[in-house]
Amino acid sequence: MAKKQDDGQKIVADNRKARYLYFIESTLEAGLVLTGSEVKSLRSGKANIAESYAMAKDGELFLVNAYIPEYLMANRFNHEPRRVRKLLVRGLQARRLAIAIQREA
DSSP: EEETTTOOOOOOOOOHHHHHOOOOOOOOOOOOOOHHHHHHHHHHTTTBTOOEEEEETTTEEEEOOOOOOOOOGGGGGGOOOOOOOOOOOHHHHHHHHHHHHHOOO
16 A cells, blocks of 8 residues: 655555564665556555565666556556566665675675
8 A cells, every 4th residue: 555755755665574574774765767557557556565676787776576567458568567677876876785785695
C-alpha cells in the first residue's frame, strides 16, 4: 500500500523487512528509468522491492529483481515485470556506492 511522506510525496515501494533485519547506516534517494506502462502500474501501489538489490556496472547502478506488475491496459506495449532498471544518482554517489558494493562481494 502506498503511503505519504512528511513532505507530501507518495512512497510507492518500501522494504520494511530490511529495516527490521538490518541496521541502516545511511539512505539514498534515487530515481529509476521507467517505461510508460511501469509508471501506470506503480500508481496502483503493487510494486515489491523485498528481493531486489543494487548492481554496479560500468560506473552506473542498476536495480535488479524489483517487481513491478504488468499494467493490464497496456496490451502489447507492456513491460517485463522483473527487468533490470537503471538507478538515477549523481556521478560521485554512483562511484561511492559501486566501490562499496564491489567491496562487499
